[in-house]
Amino acid sequence: MNSADNLPDYYTLFQISPEASQIDIINAYRHAKLAYQQDSLAIYSLFSEQELEQIHLQVEEAYSVLSNPEKRRAYDALFLQPGSNTNQPPLLGENVIPLHKQTADNSRNAEPEQKAGESDIYSGEALRETREAKNITLEQIAEHTKISRRYLQAIEDEDPENFPETVYLKGYLRQYASEIGLDPGEIVQRYPPLIGQE
Amino acid sequence: MSATKPDLFPQAARQPYVWAVGGGKGGVGKSFISANLGLALGKQGKRVVLVDLDLGGANLHTCLGMSGSDRTLSDYLTGKISNINALISKTGMDHVGLISGAADNLQIANLKHFQKAKLLRNLKSINADYVILDLGAGTAFNTLDFFVQADRGLVSVMPDPTSIENTYRFLKCVFMRKLHSAPPETKMLMNKVMTQRQQNGEKIRSLAAFLSVMDGLHPEYAPELRDSLSSLQLHLIVNQVLEPRDTELGHAMQMTCNKYFGSDVDYLGYLHHDKLVLQSLRQRNPFITAYPQSRNAVHMEHMASSLMSLDDH
Numbered sequence: 001m002n003s004a005d006n007l008p009d010y011y012t013l014f015q016i017s018p019e020a021s022q023i024d025i026i027n028a029y030r031h032a033k034l035a036y037q038q039d040s041l042a043i044y045s046l047f048s049e050q051e052l053e054q055i056h057l058q059v060e061e062a063y064s065v066l067s068n069p070e071k072r073r074a075y076d077a078l079f080l081q082p083g084s085n086t087n088q089p090p091l092l093g094e095n096v097i098p099l100h101k102q103t104a105d106n107s108r109n110a111e112p113e114q115k116a117g118e119s120d121i122y123s124g125e126a127l128r129e130t131r132e133a134k135n136i137t138l139e140q141i142a143e144h145t146k147i148s149r150r151y152l153q154a155i156e157d158e159d160p161e162n163f164p165e166t167v168y169l170k171g172y173l174r175q176y177a178s179e180i181g182l183d184p185g186e187i188v189q190r191y192p193p194l195i196g197q198e
Numbered sequence: 199m200s201a202t203k204p205d206l207f208p209q210a211a212r213q214p215y216v217w218a219v220g221g222g223k224g225g226v227g228k229s230f231i232s233a234n235l236g237l238a239l240g241k242q243g244k245r246v247v248l249v250d251l252d253l254g255g256a257n258l259h260t261c262l263g264m265s266g267s268d269r270t271l272s273d274y275l276t277g278k279i280s281n282i283n284a285l286i287s288k289t290g291m292d293h294v295g296l297i298s299g300a301a302d303n304l305q306i307a308n309l310k311h312f313q314k315a316k317l318l319r320n321l322k323s324i325n326a327d328y329v330i331l332d333l334g335a336g337t338a339f340n341t342l343d344f345f346v347q348a349d350r351g352l353v354s355v356m357p358d359p360t361s362i363e364n365t366y367r368f369l370k371c372v373f374m375r376k377l378h379s380a381p382p383e384t385k386m387l388m389n390k391v392m393t394q395r396q397q398n399g400e401k402i403r404s405l406a407a408f409l410s411v412m413d414g415l416h417p418e419y420a421p422e423l424r425d426s427l428s429s430l431q432l433h434l435i436v437n438q439v440l441e442p443r444d445t446e447l448g449h450a451m452q453m454t455c456n457k458y459f460g461s462d463v464d465y466l467g468y469l470h471h472d473k474l475v476l477q478s479l480r481q482r483n484p485f486i487t488a489y490p491q492s493r494n495a496v497h498m499e500h501m502a503s504s505l506m507s508l509d510d511h
Contacts (some may be wrong), residue, residue: 040450057458
């Protein structure tokens with residue numbers, strides 16, 4: 001369903017979390033270079049020469065993406081979205097159909113979506129309107145995504161204080177957005193509490 | 199073990215944490231680590247029982263400065279003694295007891311299935327806070343099963359290619375043995391996937407590749423396999439470090455393990471190559487008692503504490 005499933009997991013390769021800083025990334029890259037170099041003890045008997053070559057390419061590629069803020073953002077947007085193959089906490093399996101596709105009554109009320117589309121922000125209020133226009137309740141989303149209703153409410157209330165860390169807000173917002181049929185990557189960039197965060 | 203507290207109702211007390219010390223190769227310090235980790239825990243007031251499971255090559259008692267024991271595992275396994283707690287002998291160190299390996303019985307090195315099952319079942323009824331299993335070298339099922347079923351598995355590795363090769367071999371067997379406990383239906387699927395050739399005509403070479411193939415083909419089974427594997431709490435100890443760069447080996451192996459096995463292996467710490475170890479053995483004096491100020495003693499105590507803090511949480 002989405003291209004993220006085929007995306008290599010650079011974070012796991014480097015043994016760092018998706019919140020890793022630039023310095024973490026540089027260190028991880030250095031460690032990976034040492035670990036996988038030709039005469040490294042740590043790889044003895046594990047990989048064939050061909051596999052090793054492939055890993056070297058992956059390491060270089062991972063570094064070239066993660067060390068470049070712009071490329072990294074683009075990668076994160078694809079990679080960290082729900083349904084991708086990361087080990088992010090609440091995952092939507094591929095076989096789970098987002099709510100907006102389930103609700104038969106997709107009554108033609110695209111107005112709020114369009115209204116919001118004109119400005120470059122997408123407020124919590126606009127999210128709520130879109131959701132209501134699609135006849136989806138917060139309970140349904142909570143049930144479906146296993147995200148607590150409290151957090152979903154906080155997303156609509158634009159209340160980032162409710163989240164232990166911004167990454168959770170971001171992750172939940174992505175899932176929330178895809179549940180109501182919006183582009184998660186886009187919403188994350190247009191949601192006011194997250195603007196200017198990176 | 200305190201003498202004032204008889205082992206009347208061992209199961210009434212909280213069950214002990216079981217840590218197993220293993221590794222593919224002999225001579226990488228499994229007994230040394232078991233003994234001194236146990237003593238380090240004992241020093242912190244924990245009740246510890248060390249179990250010498252290197253059947254046929256038992257010498258944990260020697261690392262503890264003892265000359266053997268009148269009651270050994272073989273008495274238990276042959277049914278001579280029925281209470282596992284009655285096997286525990288004192289080590290001369292407060293709180294630390296030893297269940298000695300069966301050095302006297304030539305048959306016992308080849309544990310029968312029912313004997314293994316009996317022992318596995320009863321490890322948790324040992325009256326202690328921590329039970330440390332010192333396993334033999336190699337990847338026999340008898341060894342693996344103790345390792346896989348322990349709460350934590352510690353793997354000792356030395357910075358040389360033979361040890362590393364055997365360590366990976368050992369880990370591979372551990373993971374496979376763990377997967378073996380999957381339900382029959384899942385196991386059948388796994389066997390199919392593992393023997394099948396991939397689109398590119400090659401067989402699956404690493405566990406990580408196997409898992410990602412399972413993700414694609416049988417997404418409903420893959421998560422349980424991953425969960426099962428990640429329930430293994432594995433820790434690497436790099437032993438007999440000579441050069442500073444050897445200490446990096448642990449980090450590097452942590453990284454490559456994840457790449458190859460698709461599962462996490464934690465790097466616990468390292469120990470230096472130290473002539474004092476040999477000296478303490480010759481003096482029949484356990485290392486951290488003989489040289490409590492040495493850097494290896496400090497490292498051992500540090501490792502014991504960090505493992506303890508993981509269990510306490």
